[in-house]
Amino acid sequence: MEINRPIDVLLGMGGNQGPVVRTFVRALDELTEAGVFRVRRISSLYETRAVGPEQPSFLNAAVWGETTRSAAALLSELKRLERAFGRQSGGLRWGPRPLDIDILLYGGEVIESERLIVPHPRMAERGFVLEPLCEIAPALEHPVLNQTVAELCGRWRRSSEALTSWVRRVEEGQSWYSSRD
Numbered sequence: 001m002e003i004n005r006p007i008d009v010l011l012g013m014g015g016n017q018g019p020v021v022r023t024f025v026r027a028l029d030e031l032t033e034a035g036v037f038r039v040r041r042i043s044s045l046y047e048t049r050a051v052g053p054e055q056p057s058f059l060n061a062a063v064w065g066e067t068t069r070s071a072a073a074l075l076s077e078l079k080r081l082e083r084a085f086g087r088q089s090g091g092l093r094w095g096p097r098p099l100d101i102d103i104l105l106y107g108g109e110v111i112e113s114e115r116l117i118v119p120h121p122r123m124a125e126r127g128f129v130l131e132p133l134c135e136i137a138p139a140l141e142h143p144v145l146n147q148t149v150a151e152l153c154g155r156w157r158r159s160s161e162a163l164t165s166w167v168r169r170v171e172e173g174q175s176w177y178s179s180r181d
Helices: 020-033 071-084 127-136 149-157 160-164
Strands: 002-015 038-042 045-048 058-069 100-106 167-171
Touching: 002 020, 002 071, 002 127, 020 038, 020 058, 020 071, 045 127, 058 071, 058 127, 071 100, 100 127, 127 149, 127 167, 149 160
Parallel strands: none
Antiparallel strands: 002 058, 002 100, 038 058, 045 058, 045 167
């Protein structure tokens, strides 16, 4: 479903199977070409230790863009893309995957439905979400916690979770996306 005006959306991307960077680029290109999403800013790439079962580390990025689709319609399109790039539905929770795209923030809206919760319910606890997000949108305020992304990231960096996990930048800026041609 289309809406009347563009809405700012922040997406989190992750993957740890196959050519992850190429998958990210192709997924964003498909969203753009279909008129579903217009990219405005892209974070650096971050390598992170996987959450959940033993598996290879993930690459993660955050993308700030806009859409004229409803949150539900955008989610449907993102799930379709995940399947198109090889993600198995009903797989192991937090298991390996070629592509994972989450809606982190959708405008300043708070959405709770059976299929979608926005803001993403665990974004404030996860360095692999906060570090790339802080790079591109540090002043953006979480509509439930009433803290900026920079404040949430600072809190995470001081937490015990930050001591036991790792998040490291592996490619500076959005060069991984802009060099796709």
